[in-house]
Amino acid sequence: MKIGLDALGGDHAPESTIVGALKALAELSLEDRIVLFGDEEDCKRRIQEAGGDSSKFDFCHAPENISMHEHPTKAVVQKPNSSISKGFSYLQEGKIDSFASAGNTGAMLVGSMFTIKTIPGVLRPAIATVVPKLKNGSGLLLDVGANADCKPEMLNQFAVLGSLYCQHVAGIDNPKVGLINIGEEEEKGNHLTIASYALMKENEKINFIGNAEGRELFTEYADVYICDGYTGNVILKLAESFYVATLKKGFKDDFFDRFNYERYGGTPILGVNAPVIVGHGISSPKAIKNMLLLSRDMVKSNYVDKIRSAFN
Amino acid sequence: MKIGLDALGGDHAPESTIVGALKALAELSLEDRIVLFGDEEDCKRRIQEAGGDSSKFDFCHAPENISMHEHPTKAVVQKPNSSISKGFSYLQEGKIDSFASAGNTGAMLVGSMFTIKTIPGVLRPAIATVVPKLKNGSGLLLDVGANADCKPEMLNQFAVLGSLYCQHVAGIDNPKVGLINIGEEEEKGNHLTIASYALMKENEKINFIGNAEGRELFTEYADVYICDGYTGNVILKLAESFYVATLKKGFKDDFFDRFNYERYGGTPILGVNAPVIVGHGISSPKAIKNMLLLSRDMVKSNYVDKIRSAFN
Secondary structure (H helix, E strand, C coil): CEEEEECCCCCCCCHHHHHHHHHHHCCCCCCCEEEEEECHHHHHHHHHHCCCCHHHCEEEECCECCCCCCCHHHHHHHCCCEHHHHHHHHHHCCCCCEEEECCCHHHHHHHHHHHHCECCCCCCCEEEEEEECCCCCEEEEECCCCCCCCCHHHHHHHHHHHHHHHHHCCCCCCCEEEEECCCCCCCCCCHHHHHHHHHHCCCCCCEEEEEECHHHCCCCCCCEEECCHHHHHHHHHHHHHHHHHHHHCCCCCHHHHCCCHHHCCCEEEECECCCEEECCCCCCHHHHHHHHHHHHHHHHCCHHHHHHHHCC | CEEEEECCCCCCCCHHHHHHHHHHHCCCCCCCEEEEEECHHHHHHHHHHCCCCHHHCEEEECCECCCCCCCHHHHHHHCCCEHHHHHHHHHHCCCCCEEEECCCHHHHHHHHHHHHCECCCCCCCEEEEEEECCCCCEEEEECCCCCCCCCHHHHHHHHHHHHHHHHHCCCCCCCEEEEECCCCCCCCCCHHHHHHHHHHCCCCCCEEEEEECHHHCCCCCCCEEECCHHHHHHHHHHHHHHHHHHHHCCCCCHHHHCCCHHHCCCEEEECECCCEEECCCCCCHHHHHHHHHHHHHHHHCCHHHHHHHHCC
């Protein structure tokens, strides 16, 4: 398979991306190749400097970068030679099997929707993030920012996107789905969650177990936690700040360690026609490596086909 | 002043409430009296057993209890002799200056709105909670559950309710107000926050400093954090679960210690015609004591009058 990586994406790129790609290469099988999108000569030079062999990589020359603060839609349209735009062109043409970037999340989302597009039947793609469980293992939370406003039908679909991801990529059998809410009872919540509950309990494609309060996110209660992108983004950044606080205080613990984004590499955009993964802006080489391994796992799992079948 | 306490409210009541009331009495001045709502004979017996003097308290015989799982509106209407219903009758009649309970939050909210009522001009009361800051001191987050669905006008008013609370009860001069959102820029957010931002930046009664992301909640960024009650409740319970996790792991630290609800005693219902405070269900005697001292501080500050003037 061909795994695409935006060599220019991320606060520490291209150093972090090149070193990360080299680390990933060492763990990939021989038939898997990483395709680097960036300044080709610069990438080759950096690979050599890091002691690597650039003949082990494929390249797509894309010298322009979309920075973190550019307007996603404008940037994707106005910078056809950017690493993100080129990556999506390749993905659309089938020249790569997946595309990952630690760059501008909005541009990755726009690029996905403009080129490879949303899977027919899926109302809106969602961004999912891993949430560690206190005991061990982890769950999935979505949406964490792709859709600030949601309709109940969207939340009901996110449940399917997340369940199939947990099942086929994370290897969790019959994953339990919880709806993030402010009370356990069916009638509790805001307009969105009350209406979503009604849809989710009738949805035969998921194992819906009911409402999940904020305190249940890190427990064994569910495997997939569903909410709108506004709430999910607030949760994600709040949890991250708590993790950072434990780090600063010098607390070491397996549970808190599992908040480290480096372990997961990135957050997938679910519901689009190919595996697309967005990394944290501050991605280290380790995070980039894991983002590439997650790309491989998503391709291998045929996750996208499972979604196509589910929404067929 | 007369400080009302629901002696039957809370998982550990009436033991916790009686012991907590005795602890508070030791810190109140002589002209302040605590009025206990519950089974009068039982309260007196327990005070004596704890080595106290029941003549130092006033009593209102209210033998019925509204349990945690009762439907708030039904319970308040159908149980006029319950400690919560009696408490609000007294508050309405001016026989007490404030009322606090670690019992059914919904019943406390319904009781407030049915008896003492919302202050004219205030669209909806809000429940506020203290959020500790990493450095030191603390901020305020509202709404944390009174209003699952909000309109921009409500969030704009919560900012005033919270600012005046910070100023007059918590003693923070010119408190900074942040809107919980998913991006720093004015145009970021969901429909609710975008529309709320537009109102808040024109609101001359508050010191609005813009959007606050989830990661900023524990920083010096703002003093008052505003969101709808669904989001606030999710944040509150998530933060609490994180705090509980640090406790279980044996991490001791001043910042995490300041998540302990016992320190604050309870969360006030803001925007109603008298000081009303709701305690955590698991309130210990220490929490009850601090809830009574917070009641005193709210009465002393004339917070309710400040709100009446602001909305006049």
